[in-house]
Amino acid sequence: MVDALTAGVHRLEAIEGILADWSVSGDLATAAAFDLFAEHGRPLPADFWPHAVTTAVGASTLARRVGALPNDAFSLGLLHDLGTALVCRRAPQEFDGLVASGELEATHAHIAASALGVMRFPADIVEAIDEHHGAPGGGVASSWGRLLIAADAIALAIDESTSETNVPLGPALDAAGVPESAADALVDEVRAAREQLASFPA
Ligand SMILES: [Fe+2]
Ligand SMILES: [Fe+2]
Numbered sequence: 001m002v003d004a005l006t007a008g009v010h011r012l013e014a015i016e017g018i019l020a021d022w023s024v025s026g027d028l029a030t031a032a033a034f035d036l037f038a039e040h041g042r043p044l045p046a047d048f049w050p051h052a053v054t055t056a057v058g059a060s061t062l063a064r065r066v067g068a069l070p071n072d073a074f075s076l077g078l079l080h081d082l083g084t085a086l087v088c089r090r091a092p093q094e095f096d097g098l099v100a101s102g103e104l105e106a107t108h109a110h111i112a113a114s115a116l117g118v119m120r121f122p123a124d125i126v127e128a129i130d131e132h133h134g135a136p137g138g139g140v141a142s143s144w145g146r147l148l149i150a151a152d153a154i155a156l157a158i159d160e161s162t163s164e165t166n167v168p169l170g171p172a173l174d175a176a177g178v179p180e181s182a183a184d185a186l187v188d189e190v191r192a193a194r195e196q197l198a199s200f201p202a
Pocket of ligand 1: 080081132133164
């Protein structure tokens with residue numbers, strides 16, 4: 001037990017070190033983010049881009065329902081799990097331990113928000129990504145955050161992804177301003193739109 005706790009503390013210290021580096025150097029933050037496309041580190045999870053694209057389609061579909069900007073929503077969905085990719089690239093030796101302990105799910109949203117914040121992405125986009133694993137009915141204050149949680153829940157339902165979990169779809173939709181009764185039709189609509197993009201992440 002003590003060894004497990006010590007290992008967990010060391011992993012968190014490593015992640016905090018990465019965040020500290022980003023916070024003192026905007027240039028380094030930019031370089032770190034674009035390491036996403038570099039050769040070093042470990043490969044991204046196989047479902048990383050498919051899940052990102054499905055979430056983007058889900059977010060833009062939801063945006064049309066609630067009067068938000070679909071293009072901004074698409075970008076938000078595409079970037080929302082950037083933190084997972086950055087751990088793969090910048091702290092590959094920590095990745096398996098973070099997954100096994102459940103800490104990756106708790107930290108990847110904050111890692112992405114920290115990097116995007118340093119790069120001066122819009123504050124509402126950064127906030128939404130930071131809280132996309134929060135409780136949509138209570139602690140998530142922003143409308144973009146609630147929309148993103150619902151889009152993530154739709155994507156996880158469609159792709160049956162095992163990389164992460166989020167809240168059940170019904171409550172997520174309700175918090176985003178879409179009735180739970182629309183869930184089945186919405187999932188069908190997003191699945192059809194996603195299939196049109198099927199060759200994109202292949
Ligand atoms: Fe996530
Ligand atoms: Fe996600």
